[in-house]
Amino acid sequence: MTTLTTPKDLLAAVPFLIGFNPKDSIVLLSLNSDAIALAIRIDFPDQIGADELRLLTSHLSRDGADSVIAIFYSTEIGQRENEIISEVLAAINDFGLSLREVITVEKDRYRSLICEDLSCCPSQGNLLPELIDSRIAAEQVAQGRPIPYATLEQLIDSISPIESDDELNELISSVELIDYEKDAIAFQRQGASAVDEFMKEFKSQGLVRDKALISLLLVRLKDLQVRDYALGSVSAESLDLYFTAWRWLLRIAPKGYIAPVANLFAAVAYERGDGALAQRALDRADSDDQSYAMSKLLRQVFNSGWPPNSFTDALIKSGITAIAYETVELNSTLPLLAPMSEVAGRMAPQVGAAALQASAGGRGVLLGGVPGVRPGKVLILGGGTAGLAAATIALGMRSDVTVVDLNQSRLAYIDQIFNGAVKTLVSNTHEIEQEALLSDLIIGAVLVHGAKAPKLISNELVAQLKKGSVLVDIAIDQGGCFEDSKATTHADPTYKVHESIFYCVANMPGALPLTSTYALSNATLPYALALANKGWKKALSENSGLAKGLNVHNGQITYKAVAQAHGMASVEMDFSL
Numbered sequence: 404m405t406t407l408t409t410p411k412d413l414l415a416a417v418p419f420l421i422g423f424n425p426k427d428s429i430v431l432l433s434l435n436s437d438a439i440a441l442a443i444r445i446d447f448p449d450q451i452g453a454d455e456l457r458l459l460t461s462h463l464s465r466d467g468a469d470s471v472i473a474i475f476y477s478t479e480i481g482q483r484e485n486e487i488i489s490e491v492l493a494a495i496n497d498f499g500l501s502l503r504e505v506i507t508v509e510k511d512r513y514r515s516l517i518c519e520d521l522s523c524c525p526s527q528g529n530l531l532p533e534l535i536d537s538r539i540a541a542e543q544v545a546q547g548r549p550i551p552y553a554t555l556e557q558l559i560d561s562i563s564p565i566e567s568d569d570e571l572n573e574l575i576s577s578v579e580l581i582d583y584e585k586d587a588i589a590f591q592r593q594g595a596s597a598v599d600e601f602m603k604e605f606k607s608q609g610l611v612r613d614k615a616l617i618s619l620l621l622v623r624l625k626d627l628q629v630r631d632y633a634l635g636s637v638s639a640e641s642l643d644l645y646f647t648a649w650r651w652l653l654r655i656a657p658k659g660y661i662a663p664v665a666n667l668f669a670a671v672a673y674e675r676g677d678g679a680l681a682q683r684a685l686d687r688a689d690s691d692d693q694s695y696a697m698s699k700l701l702r703q704v705f706n707s708g709w710p711p712n713s714f715t716d717a718l719i720k721s722g723i724t725a726i727a728y729e730t731v732e733l734n735s736t737l738p739l740l741a742p743m744s745e746v747a748g749r750m751a752p753q754v755g756a757a758a759l760q761a762s763a764g765g766r767g768v769l770l771g772g773v774p775g776v777r778p779g780k781v782l783i784l785g786g787g788t789a790g791l792a793a794a795t796i797a798l799g800m801r802s803d804v805t806v807v808d809l810n811q812s813r814l815a816y817i818d819q820i821f822n823g824a825v826k827t828l829v830s831n832t833h834e835i836e837q838e839a840l841l842s843d844l845i846i847g848a849v850l851v852h853g854a855k856a857p858k859l860i861s862n863e864l865v866a867q868l869k870k871g872s873v874l875v876d877i878a879i880d881q882g883g884c885f886e887d888s889k890a891t892t893h894a895d896p897t898y899k900v901h902e903s904i905f906y907c908v909a910n911m912p913g914a915l916p917l918t919s920t921y922a923l924s925n926a927t928l929p930y931a932l933a934l935a936n937k938g939w940k941k942a943l944s945e946n947s948g949l950a951k952g953l954n955v956h957n958g959q960i961t962y963k964a965v966a967q968a969h970g971m972a973s974v975e976m977d978f979s980l
Contacts, residue, residue, distance in 0.1 A: 476508045678705060752793055880909055885905070
């Protein structure tokens with residue numbers, strides 16, 4: 404949010420921070436170097452105990468906050484209200500936090516309790532500004548934020564149930580339930596497909612008219628595997644879509660089917676910063692099923708006071724010792740990522756070949772060609788495990804294959820094992836651009852250990868590629884190595900950018916669970932046994948490659964690239980051990 408320089412700015416910002424215009428409330432804003440770190444709202448109490456005050460002040464101190472802004476809203480501020488205000492302010496001071504500003508809002512007037520200049524802060528207060536006329540509102544709306552609800556009641560009404568649909572209820576009763584003693588997997592896959600189909604239709608129409616699909620989804624979401632699939636399908640790019648879609652479904656869900664949808668909506672609302680909506684969604688879940696375990700878990704997370712972007716801090720402050728799959732090394736390779744990289748690499752030419760078919764919107768090129776016709780040209784960015792696996796399959800399909808990498812020794816190795824059948828080029832902007840313009844299929848297989856993938860194909864370059872060319876981004880789980888990459892799903896794997904097709908499925912090996920599970924288990928088991936039999940300290944001290952997997956220990960990040968990705972400091976591993 405923009406810099407808040409006046410009480411008017413503060414009062415205009417509060418509804419955007421909490422989602423509605425507060426009344427009879429206490430709003431506390433913690434500041435870290437002038438930036439708002441956390442916003443807390445509670446109902447203005449009749450009395451407040453020491454335990455409640457300790458909880459409030461402990462939340463305010465999160466994220467290294469150094470000062471607090473306190474705003475007290477009440478229809479009338481009399482002796483009782485002033486006593487509560489004094490107790491809250493004293494608790495904040497006693498906790499060692501300074502008070503940057505204290506404002507009371509009574510009916511339609513506000514005044515600062517800190518400012519002593521009567522010309523700007525008269526004893527009778529100033530008229531409360533209209534939110535819609537404020538600079539803050541204009542800036543927030545320009546950034547795509549909606550105008551907050553006028554009252555908490557309006558916010559609650561935005562997720563309240565609408566009129567019951569008898570046809571939908573009848574369809575729900577006809578959906579076959581999962582028999583867990585038989586083959587539940589087929590039903591769970593059906594549920595996962597229903598999630599994807601529902602979101603696809605909602606994205607294109609703004610609602611879903613297929614009541615059979617809605618009824619199937621509502622029934623299948625009662626299964627934890629399907630619900631967790633839906634929860635894990637959300638990405639930063641799709642957050643707004645899922646927020647709107649789950650809210651729509653929550654409002655039409657009949658009793659007995661509300662809790663799973665309410666929890667899914669609460670999770671995405673919290674991720675968007677709509678904490679008040681998230682809490683009220685859990686209220687709806689509780690009214691439907693008080694024993695729903697996920698509601699209790701999410702309520703604990705929300706009540707903890709941690710904003711969504713603070714879970715890295717939470718991991719660090721927990722004191723846990725964390726070893727990451729993606730940074731364990733063996734002879735300068737990543738042995739625990741290698742199995743999935745192998746699977747994804749070998750999949751890439753297959754899915755790319757399918758996307759190149761004219762029926763899928765591609766160029767209509769057969770990668771292997773036929774006698775008398777040139778084969779398709781495949782460019783692979785990165786010659787690591789995934790890139791080498793992709794080259795193996797692409798060459799096996801009789802494509803014209805080029806691998807680009809920075810490591811000349813790796814390129815020499817690739818040239819040797821393929822007897823020159825795979826072309827190799829040292830990576831630089833010019834070579835990548837020249838090869839990309841000639842290619843039918845581009846496979847991004849770049850990985851920087853423990854960090855985000857670099858962006859090697861720009862939007863400007865995509866605009867110049869062959870019409871119907873295909874780009875497969877294996878690196879999407881590390882942020883993608885194409886500028887236009889955004890995570891997709893197996894159910895809806897591709898999208899167009901200019902005249903090219905992008906395939907950016909997160910967790911590509913998930914399409915081949917049997918092969919992937921065996922491959923990953925085989926690679927993981929030796930390390931798991933070492934940790935179990937020797938303890939983590941001895942196991943890491945005896946295996947330098949496993950020691951590189953240590954990411955967090957004793958409240959500190961021990962892997963430099965991870966720390967840099969989060970804008971934090973790291974310590975040397977030996978110091979942690």
